[in-house]
Amino acid sequence: MPLSKDEVRHVAMLARLGLEPGEEDFYAGQLSGILEHIDRLQQLDTEDIPPTAQVVEIASRLREDEPRPCLSQEEALANAPAAVDGFFRVPSIQEET
Amino acid sequence: MTDDLTSLTIQDATRLLRLGSISSADLVTAHVERIERVDPRVKAYLRLTQDLWETQADEADRKIRRGDAGPLAGIPIAIKDVLCVRGVETTAGSQILRGFRPPYTGTAVSRLFEAGAVMLGVTNCDEFAMGSSTENSGYFPTHNPWDLERVPGGSSGGSAAAVASGEAIIALGTDTGGSIRQPAALCGVVGMKPTYGRVSRYGLIAFASSLDQIGPFARSVDDAALTLSLMAGYDPLDSTSSDRAAMEVLNNYGAGVKGMRLGVPREYYDVAGIEPGVKAAIDAALFILQKQGAEIVDVSLPHTDYGLAAYYIIAPAECSSNLARFDGVRYGLSEVDAPNITAEYSRTRRKGFGTEVRRRVMLGTYALSSGYYDAYYLKAQKVRTLIKRDFDAAFEKCDAVVSATSPTVAFPIGSKTQDPLSMYLCDVLTLGGNLAGLPGISVPCGTSDGLPVGLQVLGPQWGENVVFRVARAYEEASEMKAGVATPGPSPRRGEG
Numbered sequence: 364m365p366l367s368k369d370e371v372r373h374v375a376m377l378a379r380l381g382l383e384p385g386e387e388d389f390y391a392g393q394l395s396g397i398l399e400h401i402d403r404l405q406q407l408d409t410e411d412i413p414p415t416a417q418v419v420e421i422a423s424r425l426r427e428d429e430p431r432p433c434l435s436q437e438e439a440l441a442n443a444p445a446a447v448d449g450f451f452r453v454p455s456i457q458e459e460t
Numbered sequence: 461m462t463d464d465l466t467s468l469t470i471q472d473a474t475r476l477l478r479l480g481s482i483s484s485a486d487l488v489t490a491h492v493e494r495i496e497r498v499d500p501r502v503k504a505y506l507r508l509t510q511d512l513w514e515t516q517a518d519e520a521d522r523k524i525r526r527g528d529a530g531p532l533a534g535i536p537i538a539i540k541d542v543l544c545v546r547g548v549e550t551t552a553g554s555q556i557l558r559g560f561r562p563p564y565t566g567t568a569v570s571r572l573f574e575a576g577a578v579m580l581g582v583t584n585c586d587e588f589a590m591g592s593s594t595e596n597s598g599y600f601p602t603h604n605p606w607d608l609e610r611v612p613g614g615s616s617g618g619s620a621a622a623v624a625s626g627e628a629i630i631a632l633g634t635d636t637g638g639s640i641r642q643p644a645a646l647c648g649v650v651g652m653k654p655t656y657g658r659v660s661r662y663g664l665i666a667f668a669s670s671l672d673q674i675g676p677f678a679r680s681v682d683d684a685a686l687t688l689s690l691m692a693g694y695d696p697l698d699s700t701s702s703d704r705a706a707m708e709v710l711n712n713y714g715a716g717v718k719g720m721r722l723g724v725p726r727e728y729y730d731v732a733g734i735e736p737g738v739k740a741a742i743d744a745a746l747f748i749l750q751k752q753g754a755e756i757v758d759v760s761l762p763h764t765d766y767g768l769a770a771y772y773i774i775a776p777a778e779c780s781s782n783l784a785r786f787d788g789v790r791y792g793l794s795e796v797d798a799p800n801i802t803a804e805y806s807r808t809r810r811k812g813f814g815t816e817v818r819r820r821v822m823l824g825t826y827a828l829s830s831g832y833y834d835a836y837y838l839k840a841q842k843v844r845t846l847i848k849r850d851f852d853a854a855f856e857k858c859d860a861v862v863s864a865t866s867p868t869v870a871f872p873i874g875s876k877t878q879d880p881l882s883m884y885l886c887d888v889l890t891l892g893g894n895l896a897g898l899p900g901i902s903v904p905c906g907t908s909d910g911l912p913v914g915l916q917v918l919g920p921q922w923g924e925n926v927v928f929r930v931a932r933a934y935e936e937a938s939e940m941k942a943g944v945a946t947p948g949p950s951p952r953r954g955e956g
Contacts, residue, residue, distance in 0.1 A: 371822065378780060378825040379787075379802065380818055381810030384703050393880055394823060398880055401769040404839050407846070414841030417670060418848060418897035419657045419702070419921055426696040438563040444794030454801045 365395040465490035466626035467944040470535050470683040473629060477524055477534045484520040484534030484578060488513050490579055491536045495627050501947050503602045504612075504622040506541055508581040509548055516578040521574065531690060533576030538583045538628035540619050543569050544663040545579065545673065553587045553615075553664045555598040556812025557792045566663015567698065568632065568674045568691040575690045580628055583618030587814045588783065589639055589667045591615050592886035595877055596816040603873070604647060605945035606911055610870040613643030613886070616677070620647040623677045626944040630687055631677040636668050637771055638865075638890025640675045641902040645865035646913020648904045649942040650931070651677050652684045655921050656897035657702040658709070659688070660695030666776035669700075671894040679942040681903060681932040685710055688924065702922075709924035717933040718753030722746075723858030727764035728889055734867040737908025742864050745905045745915045749862070754930075754936050759854040759861065761892065763846045768884060770847065771891045772839035773827045774889060779817075780824030786812065819880060848896045855920045860930050863889055865902040865914035889916060899924040903931045904940050 368387040371394065375382040382390070436449055445452035465487055468476075474481045482870035492508075513536070516872035520534035539545060542552045551557035565573070573579070586596035594602040594617030602617045604610040605625035612621040616633030620643035623631050632761035635641040644651025652675045657672045663857055666672060693706035724746065729739075750756050788794035788808030795811060798804035813821070827836035854861055866886060876883040893900040898921060902914035915934065919927040935941070 366826070370826070373539050374822045374826045374829065375818075377829065378821045379805040379809055380786075380813070380821060381806030381808075382818075383810070390819065390822060393819060394826070396881055397772060397819075397884075401772060401836070403877055404766060404773075404843055406836075407763075407766060407843060409839060409842035409846070411584060412842040412845050415844040415848060416841060417700070418844070418895070419655065419700075421657050421700055421702050424699055424703070434563050441563060442560055442791035444788060444792070445796050452796075453789050454796075454798055454804055456801055 366391050366398060464495040469680045470532065470629060470678070470686060471680070473535060474533070484524070486905055487534055488517045488536060488578060488580070490629060491682060495580070498605070498625050498947055499627060500606050501603060501608055502621050502627070503600055504580040504583055504618040504625065504627055505538070506551070506584050506599055506618065507549055509579050509633045511581045516573070520576050520578060520930050530574065530576035531686060532572060535630060536574060536580050536628050537577040538580055538619055538622040538631040538658040539569060540616050540631070540633045541582045541585050541633055542589055543632060544665070545557060545569055550582065550665070551598070552589070553585045553599065554595045554784050554812060554814070554817070555793060556809070560791050562663070564663065567660035567695045569663065569786060569952070571691050572687070577877065581624055583616070583631060585618055586615035587817050588665070588779065589615040589634055589636055590779070590816050590820055592638070592642055592883050593876065594618060595873065598814050601873060603947070604870045605869065605947045606648065608947050609872055610911070611646070611873055613646035613866070613870065615639040615645045619677050620644050620649055620651065623647070623649045624942070624945055625947060629650040629679070630683060632674060633677055634664060634672055634674050635894065636671045636775060637894050638887035640677065641865050641890050641900055641914065641916060642886060644677055646912060648912030648945070649677055649679060650681055650684045650901065650903050651675065652688060652901045653893065653899065654688060654692065654924055655899045657700050658899070658924065659691050660698040660701040662695055662697035664780040668775040669782060670778060671775060673750050680922060681901070681928055681935050683929045685713060686902065704922060709928070710720050711925040713925045713928040713932060715929055717749055717930055720754045720930065721757050722749060722754045722930065723757050723759035723854050723861045725759050725761045725764070725854065725861055725863060728863035731867055731888055733885065734864060735869065735908060738864050738867060738869065741906040741908055741913040742915060744756050745938065746862065748937050749930070749934055752933055755856050759857050761850040761854060763843065763850050764892065766843050767847055767892045767895060768888055770840040771845040771895060772823065772884060773836050774844065774895070776820040776824030777827050778824070780821045780828065783817070783821055803808050816880070832913040844895050847892055851892070851896045853897060858922070860871060860926050861918040862930065863916050865889060865916040869908050869911035869913060893918050899927050901927050901931045903935055904942050905934070905938065906940060915933040
């Protein structure tokens with residue numbers, strides 16, 4: 364199923380990819396080609412087949428909930444592009460009123 | 461003399477170190493000189509880690525003198541740029557992580573450090589391990605040491621090329637759809653992908669979490685087996701890591717193939733696009749294994765034709781979710797002057813992600829988006845079950861599955877970058893192993909047109925020892941050791 368330019372724009376917006384005008388055609392063409400290959404999956408009858416999310420049988424295992432050393436605030440913030448007073452800094456989420 | 465020190469196996473180097481004929485510092489010096497000479501052309505390394513190798517070689521030499529050295533004491537290792545090492549810039553081959561210095565070291569790497577390994581540097585890879593040629597690196601492409609105009613494979617191309625060109629004795633890579641085995645094949649070295657869950661993924665920058673595994677590159681099956689045994693085992697920091705004994709990967713692996721049943725899946729043997737020279741090398745390998753007493757049996761993996769399609773839904777879906785964390789807030793590149801947070805995310809990701817990453821994030825986002833989830837993602841997960849069942853049925857009839865690792869030898873740089881699907885097809889023989897969670901290895905099995913060919917051995921889940929056993933028997937009988945390439949002056953001189 365070919366992907367339209369609008370769909371590419373929508374998906375890029377959902378993923379916050381910041382597509383520039385003009386790139387939609389490039390990606391629409393390539394993604395449509397890949398989806399055309401992927402469409403062969405529809406040939407298979409999988410009505411009674413359970414899905415596999417985790418292929419190896421490993422019982423979920425939780426560690427004891429005990430305090431242990433962790434990163435210091437300074438270490439956790441060391442890679443932050445912008446930090447203020449021990450916090451990550453981000454632009455405001457809401458417009459000022 | 462120094463070149464002699466850059467073509468050793470772990471076994472060779474350890475003997476010399478324990479005898480006192482060389483020190484770890486000598487071994488490091490020889491490798492650094494070699495890197496200075498060949499890496500301007502091969503470009504396997506993104507960064508060198510002098511501080512680390514000085515400290516680690518010093519400590520290895522002290523421990524060797526004291527007689528309490530670990531199994532990898534003094535062994536130079538290269539680490540793929542997706543594995544976090546405390547304080548060492550780690551970027552997943554991406555501009556979006558430029559400058560990121562992890563505050564911790566991942567489990568697999570720290571276990572090898574504890575065993576005495578000496579880190580030389582960080583190796584190049586496709587951005588976020590997405591690719592089969594290392595051309596998707598956000599920095600520069602790596603060149604195949606056997607022919608500098610060709611790709612080394614990918615995504616762990618830097619690690620494969622480093623071992624193949626004498627720039628490290630062993631290296632770590634990661635394999636999500638073939639990213640260890642395929643570059644190992646194209647560079648003529650040994651590359652091993654363990655069973656999903658064998659090695660902790662803590663400290664691995666995630667691409668597709670249900671498929672990713674860390675594994676070794678080496679010059680011999682023994683070296684790969686030893687390295688894996690030291691990384692494997694339960695880690696409380698990765699809930700998908702198994703508590704099976706790490707050393708079981710070595711069980712009986714030197715026993716030879718006499719009496720073993722080796723399955724040749726007809727869909728792999730005659731896969732579309734397989735080069736005649738590759739097929740001839742595989743035929744010769746099968747003949748050798750048969751002469752060693754293995755029984756070659758015909759098996760079928762009937763859903764092979766659907767593997768690539770299922771993989772290219774599941775892997776991009778997982779990556780679109782994993783890569784959501786790169787938002788310019790906590791680490792890496794950031795466009796902090798954006799007027800609002802949505803613009804900050806979009807500008808950061810527009811600047812930081814390359815074309816292949818964007819392509820896969822869009823594909824994954826689309827497959828997971830409302831209205832398409834059942835048709836794509838759920839369907840692919842069901843087909844994953846069918847592929848797993850194919851392998852289960854095959855392993856009823858045989859102990860291990862053998863095939864080519866890659867349908868082709870190393871291809872010219874630039875020849876597949878315009879057509880993503882043609883690049884994806886590089887992994888058609890390897891990605892089934894990831895979908896089914898199987899251990900697999902690629903070992904050198906001769907050449908075609910002067911370029912290395914790899915033989916792939918896949919085993920049942922937790923059957924690393926079976927995989928090593930077949931690979932080692934082949935290596936021994938064929939005398940097909942991983943060679944070390946000395947790349948000539950680059951025909952593309954001036955490229956950088």
